[in-house]
Amino acid sequence: MYTQLELRDSARPPVSLSTLDRMKAQREKIACLTCYDASFAVLLDAADVDVILVGDSLGMVIQGHDTTVPVTMDDMVYHCRAVSRGVHRPFLIGDLPFMSYPSKDLALANSVRLMQEGGAEMVKLESGAGQIEIVEFLASHDIAVCAHLGLKPQSVHKTGGFRVQGRSADAARRMLDNARALESAGADIVLLECIPNELGAEISAALQVPVIGIGAGAATDGQILVLYDILDITSGRKPRFVKNFMEGAGNNLEAMRRYVRAVKDGSYPGPEHGFA
Numbered sequence: 001m002y003t004q005l006e007l008r009d010s011a012r013p014p015v016s017l018s019t020l021d022r023m024k025a026q027r028e029k030i031a032c033l034t035c036y037d038a039s040f041a042v043l044l045d046a047a048d049v050d051v052i053l054v055g056d057s058l059g060m061v062i063q064g065h066d067t068t069v070p071v072t073m074d075d076m077v078y079h080c081r082a083v084s085r086g087v088h089r090p091f092l093i094g095d096l097p098f099m100s101y102p103s104k105d106l107a108l109a110n111s112v113r114l115m116q117e118g119g120a121e122m123v124k125l126e127s128g129a130g131q132i133e134i135v136e137f138l139a140s141h142d143i144a145v146c147a148h149l150g151l152k153p154q155s156v157h158k159t160g161g162f163r164v165q166g167r168s169a170d171a172a173r174r175m176l177d178n179a180r181a182l183e184s185a186g187a188d189i190v191l192l193e194c195i196p197n198e199l200g201a202e203i204s205a206a207l208q209v210p211v212i213g214i215g216a217g218a219a220t221d222g223q224i225l226v227l228y229d230i231l232d233i234t235s236g237r238k239p240r241f242v243k244n245f246m247e248g249a250g251n252n253l254e255a256m257r258r259y260v261r262a263v264k265d266g267s268y269p270g271p272e273h274g275f276a
């Protein structure tokens with residue numbers, strides 16, 4: 001009955017949530033990157049990336065918007081479906097875009113679209129105290145959920161820009177409380193964006209589920225970056241946590257392999273990529 005999964009390539013079995021939990025337990029770092037199309041997905045698979053996120057960052061790096069706010073569900077389904085055609089081993093997460101999860105029912109309907117039409121294995125939503133019930137509802141329907149905390153790009157017009165979050169003692173405590181509550185509600189992965197290293201370490205140690213960081217220090221269970229940033233395709237000012245892996249790599253696949261190696265051996269992120 002389960003043979004199609006086993007036959008998919010027994011030497012390189014697909015990464016599942018159990019794989020990621022085991023990696024956390026064994027302290028093997030989880031290497032994640034974003035992706036938006038099938039061609040890059042094939043290369044990321046060959047580079048042995050563990051997790052691919054079809055992020056709504058596509059609004060900025062693919063569509064040329066200043067924020068992720070204009071990205072629609074149809075955009076996400078389209079790119080997710082393209083990526084899923086190129087993916088074999090990595091675990092595939094699809095992002096729920098701005099205002100696609102304002103209520104439990106809409107969150108469920110849009111998660112189903114990302115999974116059934118887009119081929120995602122997990123959905124990600126930008127979270128806080130206001131999303132705990134939504135995460136609980138999705139989890140109660142056996143949908144795998146990644147809760148995104150810290151800098152939440154969908155909220156930049158409300159929060160005043162792309163800024164490091166959780167710097168004050170109060171904000172740090174609230175984020176830790178929210179991370180715990182989201183895990184209790186059923187989140188299977190927590191993603192932390194742009195927060196002080198120390199808080200990234202504290203949240204990673206406090207949770208059972210894998211914690212993936214982007215600008216959250218070296219102590220998280222895994223790292224994620226925007227693919228176009230590591231390939232040095234993006235223009236303009238780069239966030240401090242970005243590293244150009246094309247330098248000296250020669251081609252895209254080698255740059256991706258260097259990123260995976262650097263995450264696994266702990267050489268990325270270095271002290272220069274984090275926030276105090």
Ligand code: KIV
Nearest residue numbers: 034055056057214224
């Ligand atoms: O949309 C995205 O690509 C993301 C990453 C920056 C984590 O959320």
